[in-house]
Amino acid sequence: MAEQVVQLRCGVKNDPWGKKGRSSVAGQLWSKTPGNGTVQDSEPYSEMWMGTYPTVPSRVLSTGQLLSEYLQENPELVGKAVIDKYGPEIPFLPKVLSFAKALPLQIHPDKALAEQLHKENAQEFGDANHKPEIAVALSNFELFAGFKPLHEIEAIMKLKPLEQLVPVNEPFDDDTLREISKTLLTLPPIVVSEIINSLRDLPEAQFGRHRYIPGMLDRLSKQYTEFDNGNLVAVLLMNYMTLGPGEAVSVPADSMHAYLCGDIVECMARSDNVLNTGFCPRAQRDSVELFTRALSFNPHGVDAALLLRKRSSRGVNGKSDEYAPPFSEFNVLATILGAGEHETHKDIAGPSLLFVTKGCGRMEVAEGKSVKSYDLQEGYVYFVGQGVRLDLSTDKGIAIYRPFAE
Numbered sequence: 371m372a373e374q375v376v377q378l379r380c381g382v383k384n385d386p387w388g389k390k391g392r393s394s395v396a397g398q399l400w401s402k403t404p405g406n407g408t409v410q411d412s413e414p415y416s417e418m419w420m421g422t423y424p425t426v427p428s429r430v431l432s433t434g435q436l437l438s439e440y441l442q443e444n445p446e447l448v449g450k451a452v453i454d455k456y457g458p459e460i461p462f463l464p465k466v467l468s469f470a471k472a473l474p475l476q477i478h479p480d481k482a483l484a485e486q487l488h489k490e491n492a493q494e495f496g497d498a499n500h501k502p503e504i505a506v507a508l509s510n511f512e513l514f515a516g517f518k519p520l521h522e523i524e525a526i527m528k529l530k531p532l533e534q535l536v537p538v539n540e541p542f543d544d545d546t547l548r549e550i551s552k553t554l555l556t557l558p559p560i561v562v563s564e565i566i567n568s569l570r571d572l573p574e575a576q577f578g579r580h581r582y583i584p585g586m587l588d589r590l591s592k593q594y595t596e597f598d599n600g601n602l603v604a605v606l607l608m609n610y611m612t613l614g615p616g617e618a619v620s621v622p623a624d625s626m627h628a629y630l631c632g633d634i635v636e637c638m639a640r641s642d643n644v645l646n647t648g649f650c651p652r653a654q655r656d657s658v659e660l661f662t663r664a665l666s667f668n669p670h671g672v673d674a675a676l677l678l679r680k681r682s683s684r685g686v687n688g689k690s691d692e693y694a695p696p697f698s699e700f701n702v703l704a705t706i707l708g709a710g711e712h713e714t715h716k717d718i719a720g721p722s723l724l725f726v727t728k729g730c731g732r733m734e735v736a737e738g739k740s741v742k743s744y745d746l747q748e749g750y751v752y753f754v755g756q757g758v759r760l761d762l763s764t765d766k767g768i769a770i771y772r773p774f775a776e
């Protein structure tokens with residue numbers, strides 16, 4: 371019978387916005403798996419990908435076989451419920467991201483639009499699937515997600531340099547916001563820079579509770595020039611959030627987001643479709659028409675973006691939390707153990723990926739009358755087949771994340 375638990379070797383990406391060398395958690399974790407090599411101080415390490423997505427696929431460490439092939443050969447490891455819905459696959463894609471500068475301002479098309487875009491341009495939109503995602507902070511995490519409440523945007527847009535951009539004689543609603551988004555995204559570069567400069571000169575008090583606006587415009591302009599339309603959209607219209615370790619956001623399909631700084635665990639439905647519109651070179655920007663067509667304006671405000679963790683009944687000793695986003699592809703278990711603690715994960719009726727972000731310990735699986743033991747070290751990633759009960763323990767403390775589907 372095929373091994374139910376296998377250690378994986380995962381790939382890493384080197385996008386220019388990634389943290390460099392050893393300061394990158396993604397790079398550090400990636401380098402810990404035997405055979406992956408060491409991190410180079412001059413190189414950025416942006417994302418470690420886990421799972422079967424073909425762009426950066428994981429392999430079985432002991433044999434070098436692609437995990438996707440291993441699951442094709444051993445579909446019983448995936449379990450019936452997931453096979454019926456998605457095939458012998460892992461229907462989610464977890465990543466560890468480390469970034470020191472803003473990622474492109476982006477949305478991920480919903481299912482209907484993804485299907486259409488994939489039909490029209492399979493080259494650029496490789497998936498007919500939606501890509502809702504969640505992000506769990508490993509360090510302090512700054513981001514923009516979703517839109518500010520309408521009345522706050524309305525107040526900001528009354529400031530001198532901006533009032534000319536608001537359509538007149540209309541109630542200020544989501545349609546007004548769509549118009550304003552389109553206007554801000556299509557302003558010529560020189561106008562963008564003029565507006566940014568006059569906003570930077572206004573006294574902070576004029577921005578009410580959004581006193582960060584002038585400073586943030588300054589900071590983003592240094593990263594992506596003062597000519598980037600994304601600066602205005604993110605800072606004026608979107609929620610600016612700062613999260614601490616363990617806190618999380620859930621980004622529904624079609625909802626605008628831009629991650630600014632931090633180290634995070636990200637998990638998404640299995641898709642790589644993205645529409646970019648700011649914080650990236652002009653040539654990489656997808657048409658504003660398409661972007662604003664796909665854009666969703668609901669919900670508004672910070673609370674709607676936060677994803678609260680709940681104590682999970684899947685952890686027998688009550689030491690596991692669960693992030694359960696409001697869509698069906700996956701949930702994420704988080705088990706943080708102190709020195710000498712242990713936890714048991716009840717069996718899960720679908721595939722999961724388990725990885726260690728900090729510390730070390732052991733994982734034990736009962737097989738008939740014997741017990742198989744696996745080493746848990748920082749950066750180690752395992753595939754765990756369906757129906758396996760796991761005993762987790764540590765002498766010094768450990769942080770384990772385990773996205774799963776069932």
Ligand SMILES: [Zn+2]
Nearest residue numbers: 476478503627
């Ligand atoms: Zn995204």
